[in-house]
Amino acid sequence: MVRLGRLLQFSDSTLPVGAFAFSNGLESALQTEVVTDPASLREYVELILRQSARMDGIAFLHAHRAAMNGDHDAILVADRAIWCRRVGEEQQLMLARMGKKLAELALKIGPFPRLERWLGDIKSGATPGCFPVGQAIALAELGAPESEAFVVHQYGVASMILSAAVRLMRIDHLDTQRILFAAQDRVADDYHAVRALGLDEMAVFAPIFDVLVAHHTTTRVRLFMN
Incomplete structure:
Protein backbone atom coordinates (compact mmCIF):
# COMPACT_ATOMS: atom_id res chain seq x y z
CA MET A 1 0.00 0.00 0.00
CA VAL A 2 2.87 2.37 0.76
CA ARG A 3 4.46 1.62 -2.60
CA LEU A 4 1.19 2.29 -4.43
CA GLY A 5 0.73 5.58 -2.62
CA ARG A 6 4.21 6.74 -3.55
CA LEU A 7 3.79 5.64 -7.16
CA LEU A 8 0.64 7.75 -7.31
CA GLN A 9 2.62 10.70 -5.94
CA PHE A 10 5.29 10.32 -8.61
CA SER A 11 2.67 10.03 -11.37
CA ASP A 12 0.72 13.08 -10.20
CA SER A 13 0.53 15.83 -12.83
CA THR A 14 1.11 18.40 -10.07
CA LEU A 15 4.55 16.96 -9.23
CA PRO A 16 6.75 20.08 -9.43
CA ASP A 37 -10.72 19.66 -31.75
CA PRO A 38 -11.02 16.88 -29.13
CA ALA A 39 -10.94 14.14 -31.79
CA SER A 40 -7.70 15.35 -33.36
CA LEU A 41 -6.26 15.98 -29.89
CA ARG A 42 -6.87 12.34 -29.01
CA GLU A 43 -5.11 11.27 -32.21
CA TYR A 44 -2.18 13.53 -31.32
CA VAL A 45 -1.94 12.13 -27.79
CA GLU A 46 -1.93 8.58 -29.15
CA LEU A 47 0.78 9.50 -31.66
CA ILE A 48 2.98 10.91 -28.91
CA LEU A 49 2.37 7.90 -26.67
CA ARG A 50 3.41 5.56 -29.47
CA GLN A 51 6.51 7.66 -30.10
CA SER A 52 7.30 7.84 -26.39
CA ALA A 53 7.08 4.07 -25.96
CA ARG A 54 9.41 3.37 -28.87
CA MET A 55 11.96 6.02 -27.96
CA ASP A 56 12.08 7.15 -24.36
CA GLY A 57 10.19 4.08 -23.16
CA ILE A 58 12.92 1.71 -24.30
CA ALA A 59 15.63 3.67 -22.52
CA PHE A 60 13.32 3.99 -19.52
CA LEU A 61 13.02 0.21 -19.24
CA HIS A 62 16.78 -0.27 -19.61
CA ALA A 63 17.46 2.37 -16.94
CA HIS A 64 14.89 0.82 -14.61
CA ARG A 65 16.47 -2.62 -14.98
CA ALA A 66 19.93 -1.15 -14.46
CA ALA A 67 18.79 0.65 -11.30
CA MET A 68 17.20 -2.54 -9.95
CA ASN A 69 20.49 -4.37 -10.60
CA GLY A 70 22.69 -1.60 -9.21
CA ASP A 71 24.40 -1.11 -12.58
CA HIS A 72 25.20 2.60 -12.64
CA ASP A 73 27.19 2.46 -15.89
CA ALA A 74 24.18 0.99 -17.69
CA ILE A 75 22.03 3.85 -16.39
CA LEU A 76 24.42 6.36 -17.99
CA VAL A 77 24.35 4.43 -21.27
CA ALA A 78 20.55 4.65 -21.35
CA ASP A 79 20.71 8.36 -20.53
CA ARG A 80 23.01 9.11 -23.44
CA ALA A 81 20.93 6.91 -25.76
CA ILE A 82 17.87 9.13 -25.30
CA TRP A 83 19.83 12.36 -25.53
CA CYS A 84 21.47 11.65 -28.88
CA ARG A 85 18.20 10.52 -30.46
CA ARG A 86 15.99 13.42 -29.42
CA VAL A 87 15.54 15.88 -32.31
CA GLY A 88 15.70 19.57 -31.49
CA GLU A 89 17.22 21.77 -28.82
CA GLU A 90 13.85 22.31 -27.13
CA GLN A 91 13.23 18.59 -26.75
CA GLN A 92 16.62 18.16 -25.14
CA LEU A 93 15.92 21.15 -22.89
CA MET A 94 12.68 19.50 -21.72
CA LEU A 95 14.40 16.21 -20.94
CA ALA A 96 17.35 17.74 -19.07
CA ARG A 97 15.42 20.34 -17.10
CA MET A 98 12.74 17.93 -15.92
CA GLY A 99 15.28 15.21 -15.18
CA LYS A 100 17.35 17.39 -12.90
CA LYS A 101 14.24 18.82 -11.21
CA LEU A 102 12.93 15.32 -10.51
CA ALA A 103 16.20 14.22 -8.91
CA GLU A 104 16.40 17.35 -6.77
CA LEU A 105 12.78 16.96 -5.67
CA ALA A 106 13.13 13.27 -4.82
CA LEU A 107 16.18 13.91 -2.67
CA LYS A 108 14.26 16.54 -0.71
CA ILE A 109 11.48 14.12 0.21
CA GLY A 110 13.20 10.78 0.75
CA PRO A 111 16.33 8.62 0.46
CA PHE A 112 17.17 7.84 -3.16
CA PRO A 113 20.89 6.91 -3.18
CA ARG A 114 21.03 5.86 -6.84
CA LEU A 115 19.25 9.03 -7.86
CA GLU A 116 21.67 11.06 -5.73
CA ARG A 117 24.63 9.54 -7.56
CA TRP A 118 22.96 10.22 -10.92
CA LEU A 119 22.35 13.86 -9.96
CA GLY A 120 26.02 14.16 -9.09
CA ASP A 121 26.89 12.96 -12.58
CA ILE A 122 24.53 15.57 -14.07
CA LYS A 123 26.17 18.36 -12.11
CA SER A 124 29.64 17.19 -13.13
CA GLY A 125 28.63 17.00 -16.80
CA ALA A 126 29.14 13.24 -16.97
CA THR A 127 25.57 12.59 -18.15
CA PRO A 128 22.80 14.74 -19.66
CA GLY A 129 20.16 13.84 -17.06
CA CYS A 130 17.12 12.91 -19.16
CA PHE A 131 13.81 12.82 -17.32
CA PRO A 132 12.74 9.27 -18.29
CA VAL A 133 15.99 7.93 -16.86
CA GLY A 134 15.57 9.85 -13.61
CA GLN A 135 11.99 8.68 -13.40
CA ALA A 136 13.06 5.08 -13.99
CA ILE A 137 15.66 5.29 -11.21
CA ALA A 138 13.19 6.82 -8.76
CA LEU A 139 10.49 4.24 -9.47
CA ALA A 140 13.00 1.40 -9.21
CA GLU A 141 14.07 2.69 -5.81
CA LEU A 142 10.41 2.78 -4.78
CA GLY A 143 10.20 -0.91 -5.65
CA ALA A 144 7.93 -0.61 -8.68
CA PRO A 145 8.13 -3.53 -11.13
CA GLU A 146 8.98 -2.40 -14.64
CA SER A 147 5.47 -2.87 -16.03
CA GLU A 148 3.98 -0.56 -13.40
CA ALA A 149 6.82 1.91 -13.84
CA PHE A 150 6.21 1.96 -17.60
CA VAL A 151 2.56 2.82 -16.99
CA VAL A 152 3.60 5.76 -14.80
CA HIS A 153 5.94 6.99 -17.51
CA GLN A 154 3.34 6.81 -20.28
CA TYR A 155 0.66 8.33 -18.08
CA GLY A 156 2.90 11.32 -17.43
CA VAL A 157 3.42 11.91 -21.15
CA ALA A 158 -0.32 11.97 -21.84
CA SER A 159 -1.03 14.08 -18.77
CA MET A 160 1.52 16.72 -19.81
CA ILE A 161 -0.08 17.19 -23.23
CA LEU A 162 -3.63 17.31 -21.89
CA SER A 163 -2.70 19.77 -19.17
CA ALA A 164 -1.31 22.04 -21.88
CA ALA A 165 -4.44 21.52 -23.99
CA VAL A 166 -6.66 23.07 -21.31
CA ARG A 167 -4.56 26.23 -21.49
CA LEU A 168 -4.19 26.33 -25.27
CA MET A 169 -7.52 25.39 -26.84
CA ARG A 170 -11.28 25.42 -26.33
CA ILE A 171 -11.66 22.20 -24.42
CA ASP A 172 -12.90 21.42 -20.94
CA HIS A 173 -11.62 19.09 -18.26
CA LEU A 174 -14.28 16.48 -19.05
CA ASP A 175 -13.00 16.09 -22.61
CA THR A 176 -9.37 15.87 -21.50
CA GLN A 177 -10.25 13.27 -18.87
CA ARG A 178 -12.12 11.22 -21.48
CA ILE A 179 -9.04 11.32 -23.71
CA LEU A 180 -6.74 10.40 -20.83
CA PHE A 181 -9.02 7.50 -19.85
CA ALA A 182 -9.12 6.20 -23.43
CA ALA A 183 -5.36 6.63 -23.89
CA GLN A 184 -4.69 4.05 -21.17
CA ASP A 185 -6.13 1.35 -23.43
CA ARG A 186 -2.90 1.15 -25.39
CA VAL A 187 -0.35 1.00 -22.58
CA ALA A 188 -0.14 -2.81 -22.34
CA ASP A 189 0.28 -3.17 -26.10
CA ASP A 190 3.00 -0.51 -26.12
CA TYR A 191 4.82 -2.19 -23.24
CA HIS A 192 4.77 -5.62 -24.85
CA ALA A 193 5.91 -4.09 -28.16
CA VAL A 194 9.08 -2.59 -26.69
CA ARG A 195 10.02 -4.53 -23.56
CA ALA A 196 12.45 -6.86 -25.39
CA LEU A 197 14.05 -4.18 -27.59
CA GLY A 198 17.62 -2.98 -27.17
CA LEU A 199 18.81 0.59 -26.95
CA ASP A 200 20.04 0.43 -30.54
CA GLU A 201 16.45 -0.31 -31.60
CA MET A 202 15.09 3.00 -30.29
CA ALA A 203 13.41 4.51 -33.34
CA VAL A 204 10.12 6.01 -34.47
CA PHE A 205 8.87 7.47 -37.73
CA ALA A 206 6.89 10.62 -36.86
CA PRO A 207 7.80 13.34 -39.39
CA ILE A 208 4.82 15.52 -38.45
CA PHE A 209 6.05 15.71 -34.87
CA ASP A 210 9.59 16.54 -35.99
CA VAL A 211 8.26 19.39 -38.16
CA LEU A 212 6.18 20.70 -35.26
CA VAL A 213 9.23 20.70 -33.01
CA ALA A 214 11.17 22.67 -35.63
CA HIS A 215 8.25 25.06 -36.13
CA HIS A 216 8.10 25.91 -32.44
CA THR A 217 11.70 27.14 -32.34
CA THR A 218 10.88 29.98 -34.76
CA THR A 219 7.32 30.92 -33.83
CA ARG A 220 6.94 34.49 -32.58
CA VAL A 221 4.16 33.97 -30.04
CA ARG A 222 4.22 31.06 -27.63
CA LEU A 223 3.30 30.12 -24.10
CA PHE A 224 5.40 26.97 -23.70
CA MET A 225 9.10 26.14 -23.91
CA ASN A 226 8.41 23.40 -26.47
Missing part, protein backbone atom coordinates in the same frame (compact mmCIF):
# COMPACT_ATOMS: atom_id res chain seq x y z
CA VAL A 17 9.30 18.99 -12.04
CA GLY A 18 8.51 21.66 -14.64
CA ALA A 19 6.12 19.70 -16.86
CA PHE A 20 3.73 22.68 -16.86
CA ALA A 21 6.21 24.61 -19.02
CA PHE A 22 6.17 22.10 -21.89
CA SER A 23 3.44 21.07 -24.32
CA ASN A 24 5.30 18.27 -26.17
CA GLY A 25 4.67 19.94 -29.52
CA LEU A 26 0.96 20.62 -28.93
CA GLU A 27 1.32 24.40 -29.13
CA SER A 28 2.67 24.21 -32.68
CA ALA A 29 0.16 21.47 -33.54
CA LEU A 30 -2.62 23.93 -32.72
CA GLN A 31 -1.00 26.84 -34.52
CA THR A 32 -0.59 24.77 -37.69
CA GLU A 33 -4.07 23.21 -37.28
CA VAL A 34 -2.78 19.68 -37.00
CA VAL A 35 -4.93 19.63 -33.85
CA THR A 36 -8.25 21.47 -34.01
